[in-house]
Amino acid sequence: xxxxxxxxxxxxxxxxxxxxxxxxxxxxxxxxxxxxxxxxxxxxxxxxxxxxxxxxxxxxxxxxxxxxxxxxxxxxxxxxxxxxxxxxxxxxxxxxxxxxxxxxxxxxxxxxxxxxxxxxxxxxxxxxxxxxxxxxxxxxxxxxxxxxxxxxxxxxxxxxxxxxxxxxxxxxxxxxxxxxxxxxxxxxxxxxxxxxxxxxxxxxxxxxxxxxxxxxxxxxxxxxxxxxxxxxxxxxxxxxxxxxxxxxxxxxxxxxxxxxxxxxxxxxxxxxxxxxxxxxxxxxxxxxxxxxxxxxxxxxxxxxxxxxxxxxxxxxxxxxxxxxxxxxxxxxxxxxxxxxxxxxxxxxxxxxxxxxxxxxxxxxxxxxx
Numbered sequence: 001x002x003x004x005x006x007x008x009x010x011x012x013x014x015x016x017x018x019x020x021x022x023x024x025x026x027x028x029x030x031x032x033x034x035x036x037x038x039x040x041x042x043x044x045x046x047x048x049x050x051x052x053x054x055x056x057x058x059x060x061x062x063x064x065x066x067x068x069x070x071x072x073x074x075x076x077x078x079x080x081x082x083x084x085x086x087x088x089x090x091x092x093x094x095x096x097x098x099x100x101x102x103x104x105x106x107x108x109x110x111x112x113x114x115x116x117x118x119x120x121x122x123x124x125x126x127x128x129x130x131x132x133x134x135x136x137x138x139x140x141x142x143x144x145x146x147x148x149x150x151x152x153x154x155x156x157x158x159x160x161x162x163x164x165x166x167x168x169x170x171x172x173x174x175x176x177x178x179x180x181x182x183x184x185x186x187x188x189x190x191x192x193x194x195x196x197x198x199x200x201x202x203x204x205x206x207x208x209x210x211x212x213x214x215x216x217x218x219x220x221x222x223x224x225x226x227x228x229x230x231x232x233x234x235x236x237x238x239x240x241x242x243x244x245x246x247x248x249x250x251x252x253x254x255x256x257x258x259x260x261x262x263x264x265x266x267x268x269x270x271x272x273x274x275x276x277x278x279x280x281x282x283x284x285x286x287x288x289x290x291x292x293x294x295x296x297x298x299x300x301x302x303x304x305x306x307x308x309x310x311x312x313x314x315x316x317x318x319x320x321x322x323x324x325x326x327x328x329x330x331x332x333x334x335x336x337x338x339x340x341x342x343x344x345x346x347x348x349x350x351x352x353x354x355x356x357x358x359x360x361x362x363x364x365x366x367x368x369x
Contacts, residue, residue, distance in 0.1 A: 045122055048171040049075030050143040057247070057288050058094050058138065058174035063127060065180040070125045072173060074141030078119045081142045088112050091138040093283060094172055094290070098256040106177055107132035127177055134179045136285060143169035174285070215291055219244030220312045220332035227264065227335040234341050238295040241336050243310035245288045252309040255283045255292070260306040264335045275300045275340060294338060302342040310334040 048059050052075060063070050074080035084091060088111050089100035103110035107127045115122040125137075218228045218241060232239040243249045252266060253259045258281060259269045272279040278297030283290050292308070311331040 043069070043071055046070070046072040046173070047075065048072060048139075048141045048173040050080060050141045050169045050171040051075055051077065058172040058285075060174045060176065062176045062178060063125070065178050066129055068127060068129050070175060071122055072125075072139075073120050073122050074171070075143075076120055077144065078121065079144035080120065081144060082114075082121075082123065083140045083142060090175075091140070092256050093254065094138050094174065094285065095250050095254075096138055096140040096172060097250070098254050101256075103127070103137075105133070106135050106137065125175060129180075132177055132179055135177050137175040137177060139173045139175070141171040141173065215240045215242050217242045217244050218310045218334040218336045219246065220249070220310050220334040221246045223334070224332040225334075227337060229337045229339070231339045232294065232296060232341060234299050234343055237297075238293050239338060240291055240293045241308075241338075242289055242291050243334070244312075246312050249290070249310060249312045251283075251290070251292060252311055255281055260308060262307070264307050264337070266307060266309050272306075275304050275306075294340075296340055299343040300340060304340045304342070306338050306340065308336040308338075310336060 046059070046061050061070065061072070074082055083096065084100035086100050088103045090103060090106075090112075092098050092101050103112060108131060110127045110132075111125075113124045113126070115124070216228050216230060218226070220226075221244065228241070230239050230241060243251055253261065253269050257269070258273075259271050260281075262268045262270055272281060272294075276296065276298050278295075280295045281292060282295075283292050285291075311333045313331055
């Protein structure tokens with residue numbers, strides 16, 4: 001009997017302890033079921049702090065195929081600003097200069113929600129695992145003081161040569177949205193990792209990534225005013241090039257514009273589609289380098305010479321956010337000339353080869369007569 005009493009008493013004590021823990025929200029199962037705020041602690045909140053560690057290269061995190069949400073913040077100060085400021089949008093490139101793009105382009109119903117009544121603000125990115133497109137999303141965290149400094153530079157003509165203290169403090173967050181079948185992205189994408197977390201600077205080492213060592217580079221910092229020339233034969237689907245690894249480098253026209261310069265001066269631009277339907281330009285981020293790929297589906301009937309400019313701000317010039325994207329006088333530049341050979345070029349070559357063969361055969365026959 002004493003044994004039974006002791007067992008019963010121990011059982012009652014155990015039940016009392018479990019109930020107490022559940023009421024206090026310390027039992028994981030109770031806390032989860034009641035949606036207790038502490039449950040957020042089970043999900044990593046990535047920090048992109050513009051003041052503590054301003055980064056020249058994006059801070060890269062991945063949203064794996066089976067994961068539908070990701071949290072991040074812009075440091076510890078509530079005053080830090082996230083851009084783009086438009087709801088549920090992102091930047092298409094790491095320069096964060098292009099017009100914001102709707103998250104619906106990644107997946108219908110995708111959202112970016114700021115926390116309410118919580119300091120600092122925590123942003124939650126929600127992307128359904130079904131129907132999403134593999135793509136890199138870029139966000140910029142901007143220190144509050146930077147806005148005032150940039151405004152002062154923009155309004156005061158005497159600050160046309162801003163001192164270093166006027167440079168913005170910012171942190172760029174790159175979110176790589178992954179898919180199950182890993183299709184070729186429509187735009188730039190980041191390292192193809194399979195777990196949520198920060199990447200190394202060299203990326204995830206995906207087999208899909210182009211080999212940058214075999215790609216021609218047009219680096220304006222190496223030789224300002226230089227030019228590289230590439231040829232896209234009719235039998236090849238695409239051609240790639242790079243503008244180097246320099247921080248602040250950019251391509252003109254931007255990838256989002258899907259256009260090209262008609263000459264090396266880049267005074268006039270035309271849509272890539274004027275060559276033929278299905279011509280696309282996209283950017284791949286490999287470590288610290290952007291690699292651009294021009295893909296041409298149906299080849300144009302005739303040859304086309306198109307141009308792009310790799311640009312880099314000159315030292316002591318205004319920050320990129322204050323420059324007119326169409327002005328190249330205050331930047332170093334390297335010109336990329338691409339000759340897209342047309343289908344008629346290929347046909348003509350085949351005909352010429354056929355004629356040569358016939359002539360050789362004819363000469364052989366004549367020698368026997």
